[in-house]
Each structure stands twice: as structure tokens, then as C-alpha cells.
Amino acid sequence: MFQGLTHEKQKTPNRTQPLATPQWRHRALNFTFIGGGGNEASNAIVVGNSVVSVTGWTQSNGLATPGAFQTSRGGGVYDAFVARLNGTGGLFYFTYFGGSGNEAGNDIVINSAGVTYITGVTNSTNFPLVNPLPSPNRGLYDAFVARGALNGQGVADIAFSTVLGGEDNDAGLSIGVDGVSNVYVAGYSWSSNFRTVAGSFDTVHNGGVSDAVVFKLTP
Ligand SMILES: [Ca+2]
Ligand SMILES: [Ca+2]
Ligand SMILES: [Ca+2]
Numbered sequence: 001m002f003q004g005l006t007h008e009k010q011k012t013p014n015r016t017q018p019l020a021t022p023q024w025r026h027r028a029l030n031f032t033f034i035g036g037g038g039n040e041a042s043n044a045i046v047v048g049n050s051v052v053s054v055t056g057w058t059q060s061n062g063l064a065t066p067g068a069f070q071t072s073r074g075g076g077v078y079d080a081f082v083a084r085l086n087g088t089g090g091l092f093y094f095t096y097f098g099g100s101g102n103e104a105g106n107d108i109v110i111n112s113a114g115v116t117y118i119t120g121v122t123n124s125t126n127f128p129l130v131n132p133l134p135s136p137n138r139g140l141y142d143a144f145v146a147r148g149a150l151n152g153q154g155v156a157d158i159a160f161s162t163v164l165g166g167e168d169n170d171a172g173l174s175i176g177v178d179g180v181s182n183v184y185v186a187g188y189s190w191s192s193n194f195r196t197v198a199g200s201f202d203t204v205h206n207g208g209v210s211d212a213v214v215f216k217l218t219p
Helices: 002-011
Strands: 040-048 051-058 079-085 091-097 103-110 116-122 142-148 158-164 170-177 183-189 211-217
Antiparallel strands (some): 116 142, 142 158, 170 183
16 A cells, blocks of 8 residues: 555655646737827737737727728727737737717627627717617717728728617627627626517516626628
């Protein structure tokens, strides 16, 4: 029995020895600020085809790149933004996305065709809409969803932009897209009249201030 214990000890790694260098160890190669004299934050990042795309919010003017969808800040305290960088940290695209109220970009995803989808939140009455859904119940903050190529074609960069929400505060926090361009968004809603569909898991707001919501947009 004693020999057995000794044998077990010999099999135990000596933890004072450095571990073998893992193949996946990373080094910091490059990084960049994105911002101006106001405050900014980036909320989400996605990488595809060597393009690094970031969304968030900004208070600063003068950040848009030529050919951006929206070249000047819409106003209010915050606009959403989408920035695209190359693999060495160079910025080649920055667009504001917002109206005269407040916006934040909360999540971003790119499909297999390179189309960018973003979701976030807005309370602007003049939010930039492109072929939007009808939204009769809109009030206070709403979720927004937008889709586009974001390749420097100006206003043509966004092919679809809509707000979605009920009479109270609503927000899109996370977005996914499937292989046939159905868009799924997760977020929250304070609204008793947030639209649901018959047969879904739960068609009524369950109380408290907010319920989590999931919604789907088809192409
Ligand atoms: Ca700043
Ligand atoms: Ca704004
Ligand atoms: Ca709302």
C-alpha cells in the first residue's frame, strides 16, 4: 500500500515547475482607441473576413469616415456607431447611427455573405429608418435593428433599419442571424403591448418592470 502511495506521488505534476508553453498563447499585437472629445464605449465586436466590426455609443462629433451611412452625429447625448477595422488596428469605416435623441449599439453580427446586422436602443423620433416595420405602439425607448453592407456607399450602406417596441421602454441587447437571413434579437421590454405572436411561449408581460423578450425578423 505504501509503495502505491509513492507511485501516485510520482505521477503528480510538480506544481513549482512552469507549465509547458501552450500552443494557444497570445501576445498583444495592436490595439486602438476609437473616440473623440466626448465619451464612448464599444459594446460588441465580431470578426469576419479579416474585418473587425464594433458597435457602441458615442458623444463625439467628427468621427465618421468618408462614405459612411451617416456622416454626422444625430444629436442628443448619444448616437450609436459602427466602426470597422482591419486586422492591424486601422480604422476604415465609422458611421454614426442615430437621431436627435439617444442611441446605443448593443450587438453586431455578420452573416456568411458579409452583411452586417446590429441591434440596440433608441428614443429618437427621427431615428434613421430604411424600409421599416410598422410600429404603431412605439414609445419611450425602442429596440432597433439594422442590416447593411457597410462598405462605404453612403446612405446605401443600410438596406433595412427599423425600430420595434411597445409604449414603454424596450431594447435589443443581442442579435443572431441564421443561414437564410432570419434575424433573432434578445432584449427586454417594459411594455405591456410589446407585440407577440399567437402560439408563442408567452404572449403577455408578466409584471415587474421588465420581461426578457425574443423577437424574430424575416427577410
Ligand atoms: Ca472619448
Ligand atoms: Ca442620438
Ligand atoms: Ca418603447
